[in-house]
Amino acid sequence: MLARSCLRSTRAFAGARNGAINVSKRAASSSSGPNPEASPLRLNLAAAASTAVAAGSIAWYYHLYGPTAHAMTPAEEGLHPTQYPWVHEQFLKTFDHQALRRGFQVYREVCAACHSLSRVPYRTLVGTIMTVDEAKALAEENEYDTEPNDQGEIEKRPGKLSDYMPAPYKNDEAARAANNGALPPDLSLITKARHGGVNYIFSLLTGYPEEPPAGAQVGAGLNFNPYFPGTGIAMARVLYDDLVEYEDETPATTSQMAKDVTEFLNWAAEPEMDDRKRTGLKVLVVTSVLFAITVYVKRYKWAWLKSRKIAYDPPKAENTQHRL
């Protein structure tokens, strides 16, 4: 509307002020129209119609695609987890490896009953969570298939460091059948696989309220958890105070266990984090050294040019007199 009225007003204004020039211009450009008296009305009509079409098409497009459809209620979206001040998320901080050790204990004693950790081999535990001998002993607790022997039969052997953590169920179908149709996800990459990452995992583990809020619908076999999208989660609350006994005598409160196991799962998802941050610092150090060298070399190379002095000796007075 604004554009249209502006167009029209400028046109009318120009026509009123210097009509003669306008007419001559139009005659030159439009190859001598037969009736110049009717043209202003027709032009105005054309402008109005095209503007209406333009505005209408924009309105139609906005009507079709403009507003985003928000089909989700807050309950379906799930409560967004609070940002906790994790130390290992800071710029140059590593994982707390004592916490990783505790978290692995929680995983083994609690989570491993239903959740696999199938992308983590025992060898990655060595040096980060336990010693070589501890990891070997842990691996030997489980049996794995051997290569086929002379008769072509596959026997069992104790696990080695190169083996991966055993899954609690044979396959997804068995897992679903054992868990009322719900599939416990593999935890190897879970902190990367969920919005909110570690905060989500921690909040989910500790966020079970004692009873669902008034009026909330909780499906059969489900539990109310505000952080889970849809709020109905098949996993019941598993972490209770004093569930595990830590070997370093840390009081095993629910939140302590949740924090440890979450940090452990973050390690499982990105075991390279410590090295990555170290490499990043190395890059910064080397880059700053190279930059300093560059600055030094530049100043060194340019020194003769920057320190030179251009002297202008004015011509002697008697030479200038020739001009006159």
Next chain:
Amino acid sequence: MGIWDTITDLVDAATPWSTVEAEAPSSNPAGAGPASESASEVATETVDDSKSTEESSDESESKEEDTEDEPEEEEEEEEEEELKDPKETLEEECRNSKQCAPAKHHFEECVERVENGSKEDCVEEFFHLTHCATQCAAPKLWSILK
């Protein structure tokens, strides 16, 4: 990664301080199995082997003293009181604090409406209250947890 390893080696060689190596956990409480006990013993033995023979005899004596101390520590462990989750207490404090008073007020009003026959749910009000409480408790909780 080759060049970084080289740089690391050079830096390690040049720096006067040594790299910190993780030690095997010294004590084995009741929770650990016999296998891990033997493993840690092997680890301590190998550490001793690397030292000179005179020192290793001294070390083994001190090691015996350490093993004598361990049962006393385990006895102390059993005298612990029942634990209370700091998260719950902190969030309860936060829920009742001035900061979360509006959210709590709305939640309680909603609960009252539902009890009087309204057919809504209080999930959204609960979300706001929980969000406020966890937000307020988060830094305090992390200062308590290890």
